Amino acid sequence: xxxxxxxxxxxxxxxxxxxxxxxxxxxxxxxxxxxxxxxxxxxxxxxxxxxxxxxxxxxxxxxxxxxxxxxxxxxxxxxxxxxxxxxxxxxxxxxxxxxxxxxxxxxxxxxxxxxxxxxxxxxxxxxxxxxxxxxxxxxxxxxxxxxxxxxxxxxxxxxxxxxxxxxxxxxxxxxxxxxxxxxxxxxxxxxxxxxxxxxxxxxxxxxxxxxxxxxxxxxxxxxxxxxxxxxxxxxxxxxxxxxxxxxxxxxxxxxxxxxxxxxxxxxxxxxxxxxxxxxxxxxxxxxxxxxxxxxxxxxxxxxxxxxxxxxxxxxxxxxxxxxxxxxxxxxxxxxxxxxxxxxxxxxxxxxxxxxxxxxxxxxxxxxxxxxxxxxxxxxxxxxxxxxxxxxxxxxxxxxxxxxxxxxxxxxxxxxxxxxxxxxxxxxxxxxxxxxxxxxxxxxxxxxxxxx
Ligand SMILES: C[S@@+](CC[C@H](N)C(=O)[O-])C[C@H]1O[C@@H](n2cnc3c(N)ncnc32)[C@H](O)[C@@H]1O
Numbered sequence: 001x002x003x004x005x006x007x008x009x010x011x012x013x014x015x016x017x018x019x020x021x022x023x024x025x026x027x028x029x030x031x032x033x034x035x036x037x038x039x040x041x042x043x044x045x046x047x048x049x050x051x052x053x054x055x056x057x058x059x060x061x062x063x064x065x066x067x068x069x070x071x072x073x074x075x076x077x078x079x080x081x082x083x084x085x086x087x088x089x090x091x092x093x094x095x096x097x098x099x100x101x102x103x104x105x106x107x108x109x110x111x112x113x114x115x116x117x118x119x120x121x122x123x124x125x126x127x128x129x130x131x132x133x134x135x136x137x138x139x140x141x142x143x144x145x146x147x148x149x150x151x152x153x154x155x156x157x158x159x160x161x162x163x164x165x166x167x168x169x170x171x172x173x174x175x176x177x178x179x180x181x182x183x184x185x186x187x188x189x190x191x192x193x194x195x196x197x198x199x200x201x202x203x204x205x206x207x208x209x210x211x212x213x214x215x216x217x218x219x220x221x222x223x224x225x226x227x228x229x230x231x232x233x234x235x236x237x238x239x240x241x242x243x244x245x246x247x248x249x250x251x252x253x254x255x256x257x258x259x260x261x262x263x264x265x266x267x268x269x270x271x272x273x274x275x276x277x278x279x280x281x282x283x284x285x286x287x288x289x290x291x292x293x294x295x296x297x298x299x300x301x302x303x304x305x306x307x308x309x310x311x312x313x314x315x316x317x318x319x320x321x322x323x324x325x326x327x328x329x330x331x332x333x334x335x336x337x338x339x340x341x342x343x344x345x346x347x348x349x350x351x352x353x354x355x356x357x358x359x360x361x362x363x364x365x366x367x368x369x370x371x372x373x374x375x376x377x378x379x380x381x382x383x384x385x386x387x388x389x390x391x392x393x394x395x396x397x398x399x400x401x402x403x404x405x406x407x408x409x410x411x412x413x414x415x416x417x418x419x420x421x422x423x424x425x426x427x428x429x430x431x432x433x434x435x436x437x438x439x440x441x442x443x444x445x446x447x448x449x450x451x
Contacts, residue, residue, distance in 0.1 A: 174257030
């Protein structure tokens with residue numbers, strides 16, 4: 001503390017304070033078994049002496065820095081959820097009600113842990129039986145998850161808020177990817193793809209999305225998050241445009257999640273029957289969000305509930321919904337292969353081939369082995385693996401392009417090719433922000449003969 005309170009400049013004291021906290025945090029983070037979270041208590045003295053720094057920097061001009069923000073930004077690189085607390089909060093001198101402090105503390109950790117329910121190490125809430133994770137709230141609610149999404153029970157809640165989603169069973173990754181689609185246009189001027197309905201369907205504000213990304217994704221791979229979903233959606237929609245131009249009038253979106261194609265592309269919908277295939281729980285979420293957003297379902301949109309691990313039901317369910325296997329169709333399958341065992345990928349490719357008349361086309365995105373990705377995509381994929389495992393939707397399949405092509409051929413697709421995302425570079429031509437295609441996912445294009 002002496003260095004922080006001595007006769008040094010405000011700027012130096014500020015830098016010393018951040019360094020002091022970082023020294024301790026780095027020691028904790030480098031342990032064999034780092035803790036699940038770290039609470040950093042900032043003393044009143046430190047806040048008084050070093051809470052802000054205002055100075056002039058030759059390169060940056062006038063600079064204003066805030067100690068709490070600087071510590072939070074620094075702490076992110078250690079990838080342990082951290083919570084900053086003031087000394088007076090700990091010592092009970094804070095006039096804020098205790099329930100509010102507790103609520104802020106736990107929701108802060110909830111966000112920082114990636115939005116999944118969090119439990120302090122070793123805590124076993126009394127009387128709740130076998131508990132895997134819990135989120136303790138503002139005195140109103142206590143949630144208990146039994147493990148898999150959708151199986152949670154909610155206790156003693158007095159009000160519903162967005163936090164309740166954790167137990168509603170909709171695909172959390174579908175909600176995430178909708179947010180990622182929104183993030184690109186929120187952050188980057190001149191986006192390669194825009195989804196103005198994504199925030200409403202995900203039930204997030206722009207601020208919530210940006211805050212979540214800032215708190216959970218390091219700068220080094222933040223652009224991957226914003227781009228990979230937009231790349232695949234733009235690619236698919238170009239193929240749908242081409243198909244419609246060629247007279248195809250059926251589009252099947254496998255694992256559609258919260259895709260807003262039906263509302264974003266009315267000009268294409270005018271000539272199409274769209275079949276969105278997904279888990280019924282995700283579709284129920286989507287229906288509720290559509291109602292909340294005042295978006296009516298067009299008559300030519302059908303939601304078809306299928307589990308791809310049971311792909312033989314696909315044909316029967318689609319035809320019951322009005323799909324005609326005798327007519328050509330265009331299919332997308334974005335961001336789903338990673339979540340399926342290879343056997344389900346094979347059987348779904350086969351089921352679709354069996355329903356695809358001559359002139360049909362399927363575009364699927366998939367995760368590739370690490371060595372095919374640039375470092376930022378590798379870093380993002382590593383984070384995603386850990387995150388999806390913790391929310392109960394683990395990513396389990398990464399395939400080499402040649403391997404997936406072979407699988408598709410055996411499944412009945414005569415013409416198959418892989419799209420290396422680097423070939424999408426023309427979409428980024430002339431940009432001054434340095435953005436270029438990211439390699440977190442490749443695309444498979446499979447075609448059924450010629451019309
Ligand atoms: C990462 S989201 C992608 C959603 C959407 N395609 C997009 O690009 O935003 C994965 C989607 O696949 C669906 N899904 C995952 N496994 C599935 C399965 N076995 N059967 C049916 N749908 C599944 C999820 O419900 C979710 O909507």
